[in-house]
Amino acid sequence: MTETNTSYHPVPQPDDIPTREREDAMGGYLMMFAAMAAGLPLPIINLIAALVYFYVNKAKSRFIKFHAYQSLISQIPTTMLNAGLVFWTLRLFFYQSNTFDDVFSIGSEYEIYWGYLIMTFVANLFYFIFSLIAAFRARKGQFYYFLFFGKMAYHYAYHINSNENRVVENKPPS
């Protein structure tokens, strides 16, 4: 990372990270699975749970902050897709009173729905697999960067805020 205008805190090595921190970092991912299962029909529930976990744990260390944040933000799009799927499905069957035959028929006008369903399925699968890998890595005191979310979380947790180093000097009144 040869950045000129932004600087980052150094990343810790696995040996430097205490077990307690590793477990909390891993918990971020595992917590999401539990919340996701519980909140499936109403995805807002798992978002709230994820937010709570993140705010409770983020101050503990940058390593935990990184993992908890990565887990939180990677969950948001998946949750949105799932919410959209639930909404769309209910709408198809109840509001527009389609039958299963309609929606499942060959060459029907529901291709867009089917495409969305498969995309959502793939998104959930990716989320699930990569979260599991990340949870194991976190347990070992390692980093695991998701595409996009990984860099975002790294930036968020390790980015040096310009205000951080400013030394406030107290002066007598002039």
Add this chain to the structure above:
Amino acid sequence: MIEKIYKELAILLIIFIGIWVVFIYVPIMPEAPENALSIENEQQIGDLLIDTYLEQADLLNDSLINSVVDQIHKRLISGLDSTDYDYRIYVVKDEDINAFASLGGNVVIFSGLLKYADSPEEVAAVLAHEIGHVEERHVVNKVVKELGITLLLSVLSGGDPGFTYEIIQQSISSVFDRKQESSADDYGLQLLENSQIHPNAMAAIFRKIRDKYSSSTYETLELLSTHPNTNKRIKKSLEYKTDEKFEAKPFIDIDWEKVKASI
């Protein structure tokens, strides 16, 4: 770093939108199951089925009605450009206002429909719709989907007679999906125009059936019960634009009141 984040976001969006778009165009359902059955075989099975059906149905054998149905039939056939099917139309004594197409171009009309229609054109409209189901092979599609091609072909080699009956039930009772209904309507409207029958007749008969059956929620009527969008279908047939040169040719030889009285 910020630039890289945006780049990866773009990659992620492209991947997922790509998946969506690809699966809109890649069919996930098997394509056209009706192609598994040749028209020749369909016709053979259809003839077997209709014989079995007529054994237990009450065929209306009235010379006046037969000649009327024959006239409507001939007029509609004249509107078909070409067809692989040998259409046969049977009138069965049944109070339901209904008609259905079985395999191989065998179409059954219930006498209730004749009684309830106010003109031969309205009966023609229903028949045109059913012919649409046959020509676009919706009936085969449905039966193959429900029962499978192997079982269907086993009828030809003298399979289980109980099974023959099962297929008949399938082709009478189960419903077409909305898209099939809609395309059968389109086909029917075009066919009516080609046969010099005013396509508005379809709206007339649909409206009558809707009014008759909307009061009783319990009644099941295969012809229209499939979907609650009857109004849309009526509207479509009212809005159907005929060719400028179109001229409706009435069934002058048919005294409809007399036909109705004879049922």
